[in-house]
Amino acid sequence: MNNPFIYGEEVIGESFxxxxxxxxxxxxxxxxxxxxxxxxxxxxxxxxxxxxxxxALKKKGLLTARIDLYKATSLQSFANLYASSVINAIESKPExxxxxxxxxxxxLRPTITMSPSGxxxxxxxxxxxxxxxxxxxxxxxxxxPESIADKRKKHIVVAFDEFQEIRNLDGKNIEKALRSSxxxxxxxxxxxxxxxxxxxxxxxxxxxxxxxKMGKIVHLNKISKEDFEKFIVKEFAKRKxxxxxxxxxxIISLTENVPYNVQFLCHQLWxxxxxxxxxxxQDVDETISDILSNQTPVYxxxxxxxxxxxxxxxKAIAISGGKNIFSHDFLxxxxxxxxxxxxxxxxxLLSHGFLEKENGNYTLSDVFFKRWLERKA
Ligand SMILES: Nc1ncnc2c1ncn2[C@@H]1O[C@H](COP(=O)(O)OP(=O)(O)OP(=O)(O)O)[C@@H](O)[C@H]1O
Ligand SMILES: [Mg+2]
Numbered sequence: 593m594n595n596p597f598i599y600g601e602e603v604i605g606e607s608f609x610x611x612x613x614x615x616x617x618x619x620x621x622x623x624x625x626x627x628x629x630x631x632x633x634x635x636x637x638x639x640x641x642x643x644x645x646x647x648a649l650k651k652k653g654l655l656t657a658r659i660d661l662y663k664a665t666s667l668q669s670f671a672n673l674y675a676s677s678v679i680n681a682i683e684s685k686p687e688x689x690x691x692x693x694x695x696x697x698x699x700l701r702p703t704i705t706m707s708p709s710g711x712x713x714x715x716x717x718x719x720x721x722x723x724x725x726x727x728x729x730x731x732x733x734x735x736x737p738e739s740i741a742d743k744r745k746k747h748i749v750v751a752f753d754e755f756q757e758i759r760n761l762d763g764k765n766i767e768k769a770l771r772s773s774x775x776x777x778x779x780x781x782x783x784x785x786x787x788x789x790x791x792x793x794x795x796x797x798x799x800x801x802x803x804x805k806m807g808k809i810v811h812l813n814k815i816s817k818e819d820f821e822k823f824i825v826k827e828f829a830k831r832k833x834x835x836x837x838x839x840x841x842x843i844i845s846l847t848e849n850v851p852y853n854v855q856f857l858c859h860q861l862w863x864x865x866x867x868x869x870x871x872x873x874q875d876v877d878e879t880i881s882d883i884l885s886n887q888t889p890v891y892x893x894x895x896x897x898x899x900x901x902x903x904x905x906x907k908a909i910a911i912s913g914g915k916n917i918f919s920h921d922f923l924x925x926x927x928x929x930x931x932x933x934x935x936x937x938x939x940x941l942l943s944h945g946f947l948e949k950e951n952g953n954y955t956l957s958d959v960f961f962k963r964w965l966e967r968k969a
Contacts, residue, residue: 596827597859599852602640604647609815609823609851611641617810618645622654622749622781627774627807629755629796630785633948634957635852636812638785642751655748657681657737661757670761671733672715675700678736681748686712696739697732734773741779751783756791767795767802775806782807789949790942814849824858828871835871842876848959856960857883884964891964894946902937904928906946906956910965914947914954 598607618641621628632638639660646656657677664670675697683692686704689712693702703715741748752758758766774782784807786792795803821840828835843861847853861879865871895903908926909917916922917938918931928934938954941947948957956962 593831595859595862596830597855597862599855599859602643603637603855604640604643608640608644609819611637611644611815614641614812615645615648618783619648619652621808622649622747625778625781627782628784629792629807629809630783630812631789631792631809632787632812633789633850633950634787634945635850636814637851638787638812639753640851641812642753642783642785646749646751649749653746655681655741655744655746656751657748658751658753660753662754664757664761667761667766670758670766675733675736676713676715678740678748678750682740682744682746684712696736699732734770735777737780738773738777741777746779748780749783750780751785753785754787755784756786756788756795759791759795764802771802771806815851817844817849820844820849820851820854824854827858828862833865833869833871836873838873839871839876842873846876846880846959846963848955850959853959880960880963883960884967887960887964891961894961899937901929901933902941902946905934905937906941907965907969909947909954910956910962911969917954 596607618628630638630641642658646658649656657680659674659677661670664673675693679689679692679696683689689704690702693700705713705715707713737748737750740746758770774780784792784795784803793809795801796805796807796809798804821844824840824843825835843854843857847857857876857879860883861871861876864879864882865875868875898906904926905917905928908922908928912922912926918934923929923931923934938947942949945957946961948955956965
């Protein structure tokens with residue numbers, strides 16, 4: 593029997609805990625042409641939600657395109673990615689792709705490649721006579737979804753995943769250009785998803801940002817504890833394994849119910865306890881210990897490379913929790929030194945992705961690193 597707990601990639605079908613409410617709301621928003629900023633910490637399930645939302649929308653006859661901005665390393669690669677995602681939304685047969693490109697983007701020269709797995713991949717090259725990429729982007733590319741939607745009489749949904757990365761391409765210019773195009777689109781809905789909260793907030797709610805008030809802000813929460821528990825019990829029951837209540841409770845609490853973490857722990861638990869008919873809280877503890885010892889080389893490297901001040905702070909947050917970390921009590925109890933230097937460490941740890949900030953509280957992004965620090969202490 594295959595391990596049903598999947599981590600590190602989008603989950604679909606039976607592996608996707610349905611997030612029914614979110615999908616229903618998004619379908620309604622999209623049908624009424626609302627733009628959405630979808631924000632959550634890393635690994636809460638944004639991409640999985642978009643992929644499953646798209647499956648639901650396709651069933652309703654909408655066209656969908658997803659652009660993962662982590663894959664765009666330059667303006668040129670963004671242009672290629674954007675054009676190919678949008679064009680692939682309407683057509684995936686290579687022989688037809690060329691015709692579509694000629695129809696909608698005659699200035700672009702397509703190259704079509706076959707991946708080793710036999711999947712067709714669409715690459716795009718600029719024709720020599722169109723050297724000015726930026727102009728081309730402005731004129732054609734950003735309006736491509738709307739042109740296709742109009743011609744085909746279809747509604748298109750475009751999702752930018754990790755949207756904040758657009759700022760790494762050419763500052764705010766590309767944002768401005770994109771905004772001025774998409775604000776005129778009536779047959780295309782947009783989702784801007786991302787995990788770098790500060791940047792996304794700045795984009796969506798700072799009056800000087802091009803995307804100011806361009807959509808409603810939605811926070812993706814964790815999957816409810818009850819839904820996750822039901823999923824875990826159901827999957828283990830398929831191979832007639834029973835989990836004691838305290839074992840399930842422990843899985844959820846140790847992982848802080850972060851979807852990726854829960855799936856990761858359950859995946860290891862499934863492998864470790866394959867022969868067992870009953871899983872106890874001790875099995876969960878042993879699985880965690882295995883995970884931590886496997887991760888030790890990675891965590892040691894991180895640890896060794898952190899300056900002392902950041903180590904103290906991380907450890908303090910791991911052990912005492914991340915509430916009121918600038919209070920006199922927290923600073924003195926944990927011997928952290930003056931608030932301004934702690935602030936500097938916090939900013940660095942946030943920007944390097946070691947810490948997350950939620951409602952004024954700080955948590956370690958990697959819960960297993962947190963457990964490792966707790967044990968180290
Ligand atoms: N609805 C869900 N049902 C079951 N597992 C889920 C669900 N959503 C997320 N997960 C788990 O979390 C992992 C991360 O999900 P996903 O990649 O969708 O999150 P993300 O927020 O896009 O992450 P990142 O910030 O790294 O891009 C998945 O591989 C899966 O293990
Ligand atoms: Mg993602």
